[in-house]
Amino acid sequence: MKKYPLVLVLLLLIAVGITIDFYASKTPNPYTAPPVLAWGSGNISSGGHCADIGVSK
Amino acid sequence: MTDSVLTLFARHSLRSLLLGLIALGILAVTTFIGARYGALLLIGIGFGATLEGLRFGFAGPWRALIERREAGGVLAQFLAIALTSIVAIPIIYMGNGEIAGAHAPISLSMVLGAFVFGASIQIVLGCGSGTLVNAGSGNLIALLALPFFILGSFAGSYNLMWWIEIGALPIVTFSNLLGPIGAIIITLSLLAIMSIVILRRAPREGRRIPHRLLIAAIIVAILAIANLFVAGQPWGVVYGLGLWGAKIFHGFGLIGAESTFWSATQQSELLRKSVLTDTTSLTNIGIILGAFLIAFWRRGLSTRSPNLPLKLCLVVIVSGFLMGYSARLAFGCNVGAFFSGISTGSLHGWVWFPLALLGCRVGLYLRKKLGFQEAGF
Numbered sequence: 001m002k003k004y005p006l007v008l009v010l011l012l013l014i015a016v017g018i019t020i021d022f023y024a025s026k027t028p029n030p031y032t033a034p035p036v037l038a039w040g041s042g043n044i045s046s047g048g049h050c051a052d053i054g055v056s057k
Numbered sequence: 058m059t060d061s062v063l064t065l066f067a068r069h070s071l072r073s074l075l076l077g078l079i080a081l082g083i084l085a086v087t088t089f090i091g092a093r094y095g096a097l098l099l100i101g102i103g104f105g106a107t108l109e110g111l112r113f114g115f116a117g118p119w120r121a122l123i124e125r126r127e128a129g130g131v132l133a134q135f136l137a138i139a140l141t142s143i144v145a146i147p148i149i150y151m152g153n154g155e156i157a158g159a160h161a162p163i164s165l166s167m168v169l170g171a172f173v174f175g176a177s178i179q180i181v182l183g184c185g186s187g188t189l190v191n192a193g194s195g196n197l198i199a200l201l202a203l204p205f206f207i208l209g210s211f212a213g214s215y216n217l218m219w220w221i222e223i224g225a226l227p228i229v230t231f232s233n234l235l236g237p238i239g240a241i242i243i244t245l246s247l248l249a250i251m252s253i254v255i256l257r258r259a260p261r262e263g264r265r266i267p268h269r270l271l272i273a274a275i276i277v278a279i280l281a282i283a284n285l286f287v288a289g290q291p292w293g294v295v296y297g298l299g300l301w302g303a304k305i306f307h308g309f310g311l312i313g314a315e316s317t318f319w320s321a322t323q324q325s326e327l328l329r330k331s332v333l334t335d336t337t338s339l340t341n342i343g344i345i346l347g348a349f350l351i352a353f354w355r356r357g358l359s360t361r362s363p364n365l366p367l368k369l370c371l372v373v374i375v376s377g378f379l380m381g382y383s384a385r386l387a388f389g390c391n392v393g394a395f396f397s398g399i400s401t402g403s404l405h406g407w408v409w410f411p412l413a414l415l416g417c418r419v420g421l422y423l424r425k426k427l428g429f430q431e432a433g434f
Contacts (some may be wrong), residue, residue: 003195033091038289050393
């Protein structure tokens with residue numbers, strides 16, 4: 001089997017997944033989005049990371 | 058003549074169209090979600106393009122080190138980690154909490170997880186980042202393993218607290234023990250010692266870092282530092298995959314308060330938000346897109362993939378699941394625990410690496426026994 005259709009299916013699934021998730025989730029507000037750089041923002045780092053042990057930061 | 062000119066024109070048009078679509082996607086995320094998220098998607102594309110374009114990886118060089126004692130690939134990884142650590146350790150230390158490190162405890166789950174992860178990646182022939190890169194460039198094994206990698210990452214995070222409660226030491230970072238300068242010195246010294254050990258064992262022809270890997274190591278370090286400055290946390294892979302799995306289960310109402318991990322304030326908040334606001338999800342999507350872009354550019358997607366026998370399909374499915382599950386237990390894969398753990402001064406990264414290498418030995422033995430090479434993989 002050629003690789004083209006396989007990758008296209010993957011990209012399609014990602015696109016569909018993001019779209020469904022976007023409409024099912026809290027709508028993001030770009031006006032309240034954090035600044036481009038976390039460094040110097042004054043905000044405590046709050047993203048999820050593999051090193052998280054599951055307790056709130 | 059006319060036909061070849063038309064083909065060339067069509068190919069260039071397709072490449073331009075693809076670049077345009079990706080640029081449009083970044084612009085859309087920047088405009089409608091936020092500038093930070095657009096930047097993270099761009100950084101992820103940079104990672105994917107570099108890993109695929111310059112063939113920089115983790116599982117492959119570890120295999121080369123074990124089977125042929127070749128040092129070049131692993132030394133390139135050490136170089137990227139060293140360069141990242143010089144910037145990462147001081148900014149985390151002085152960042153007043155704005156920048157977090159990949160700091161995790163050494164636990165029984167971590168020890169077991171790193172070993173199983175090492176074994177699984179040699180069966181799938183792709184680590185955390187490698188599976189995303191390989192999937193983006195049309196590798197059949199990676200495409201089959203990816204959904205189960207996601208499922209395993211979710212299952213691992215779901216059970217994470219249970220595993221941690223079995224036994225874990227407090228988190229130890231070199232910065233807390235020795236201060237930022239001491240942490241950089243000990244990290245660089247340990248990397249230098251490991252390099253010398255690996256170089257002494259390597260055959261003469263396997264001692265140098267290939268030029269492309271040297272460039273890749275520098276680019277990966279720059280991107281990892283950029284990730285740190287923009288996201289406020291180091292480069293990671295597995296958390297994002299676990300979140301994708303959790304979102305699917307959450308969508309069907311299958312996650313409740315029984316999961317200590319996903320009912321924690323921070324995690325449940327991330328479950329309610331779009332994946333386009335999650336750092337590791339964005340860089341993961343970027344890695345797939347970047348790898349796809351390079352594979353498309355090289356016309357590597359028009360090649361055929363060998364057929365995978367049913368027995369090997371099942372092995373890949375189980376290995377993909379174990380990769381995800383074990384990576385969550387180990388507080389990260391080759392990226393989150395090894396690369397980011399060591400480069401941000403966490404002791405667990407140093408324990409993770411030899412255990413994963415030990416697992417790789419077992420994985421390579423199993424791979425030979427299972428007949429992947431005979432099947433053309």
